[in-house]
Amino acid sequence: MRALTKLSAAPGLELVDRPEPVCGPRDVKIRVLRAGLCGTDLHLQQWDDWTAANVNPPLIIGHEFYGEVVQVGDDVEGIAEVRVGDRVSGEGHVVCGHCRNCRAGRRHVCINTSSVGVNRDGAFADYVVIPASNAWVQPADLDPDLGAIFDPLGNATHTALQWPMVGEDVLITGAGPIGVMAAAIARHAGARYICITDVSDYRLDLALQAGADCAVNVARERIAGAQQDLGLKEGFDLGLEMSGNPAALAEMIDNLNHGARVGLLGIPKADFPINWGRVITHMITLKGIYGREMYDTWYAMSSMLQTSPTLREAVSSVITHRFPVEQWADAFATARSGECGKVVMDFS
Numbered sequence: 001m002r003a004l005t006k007l008s009a010a011p012g013l014e015l016v017d018r019p020e021p022v023c024g025p026r027d028v029k030i031r032v033l034r035a036g037l038c039g040t041d042l043h044l045q046q047w048d049d050w051t052a053a054n055v056n057p058p059l060i061i062g063h064e065f066y067g068e069v070v071q072v073g074d075d076v077e078g079i080a081e082v083r084v085g086d087r088v089s090g091e092g093h094v095v096c097g098h099c100r101n102c103r104a105g106r107r108h109v110c111i112n113t114s115s116v117g118v119n120r121d122g123a124f125a126d127y128v129v130i131p132a133s134n135a136w137v138q139p140a141d142l143d144p145d146l147g148a149i150f151d152p153l154g155n156a157t158h159t160a161l162q163w164p165m166v167g168e169d170v171l172i173t174g175a176g177p178i179g180v181m182a183a184a185i186a187r188h189a190g191a192r193y194i195c196i197t198d199v200s201d202y203r204l205d206l207a208l209q210a211g212a213d214c215a216v217n218v219a220r221e222r223i224a225g226a227q228q229d230l231g232l233k234e235g236f237d238l239g240l241e242m243s244g245n246p247a248a249l250a251e252m253i254d255n256l257n258h259g260a261r262v263g264l265l266g267i268p269k270a271d272f273p274i275n276w277g278r279v280i281t282h283m284i285t286l287k288g289i290y291g292r293e294m295y296d297t298w299y300a301m302s303s304m305l306q307t308s309p310t311l312r313e314a315v316s317s318v319i320t321h322r323f324p325v326e327q328w329a330d331a332f333a334t335a336r337s338g339e340c341g342k343v344v345m346d347f348s
Ligand code: NAD
Pocket: 038, 039, 152, 155, 173, 174, 175, 176, 177, 178, 179, 197, 198, 199, 200, 203, 218, 242, 243, 244, 245, 247, 248, 264, 265, 266, 267, 268, 289, 290, 291, 338
């Protein structure tokens, strides 16, 4: 089968012929139809300190995907409701099932999480094998592009729905695909004003289309000005940090109301100082967010998309480019350029 593979511990990727993966007794084998590109895949292409510490080549990369189940392991009956022919999206975090958190039903904080396309072979290939319980069965008529981005949509949903949203004024820093989808979710979930920041006008335009009320290009404007324009005297109630940029978090903290709550999804490259005095005296809650709740986040996003054509359209609008897998190098270059929303690859 075709497989986009990290062949050795060095920069680069290659589309090579690899044997099809073997479906274990508790697994499903999926014929991949579409797959989304994520920042992690760009890191994997590059080979940096993070990849050197986490990845053992050869490795098939890719973890955002949608496809059709072609084989179900012998022992799956009774542990997962998934059948040959089902269309599924994949939950890319494979958990152990026996650590303290797993046993308590908090699988998103499993201490032994292994990631599809990072710690085990991934989905930028004709076939991928995952535990059957990691397959999320989708409606048969779901748009395959949309099916391929449930993983990052889940990151956006997990962060945005961390606290009650109705009537809140929301500040999102970072209008990458996840920030844009978070704006769409916040709109759907009843936020009052949604303000989003980035340094890219292209991406800020996507966010406005997806439901944000105001966009701030922090390369030339300040959030305080937008806050004034919106008539917010006291600051934002909720912050969703989706850039990983220390300057973005600093400016967010400066523009929050007392008692505000912040979900930190963006992953900074290095440690950095923050204004702890303000966090403490303003009683600001900062909470790290990782992955998706298994499977509350999946239920929430599926239900919201099922009943809201507006949300479906807003989320779909984040997909700006689609390439056949043979043009994977163009797909990666486009994703790296930043002049895009979500980039997907077509394996069908
Ligand atoms: P992305 O890199 O496409 O988007 C980040 C955006 O932040 C970019 O558009 C960039 O221009 C913008 N940005 C840079 N500096 C900024 C600043 N000072 N102020 C505001 N915006 C700024 O990434 P994405 O796929 O949308 O993911 C968002 C973040 O979430 C990334 O940091 C990613 O690593 C992280 N992530 C975390 C998890 C998790 O489970 N915690 C999962 C997926 C992604």
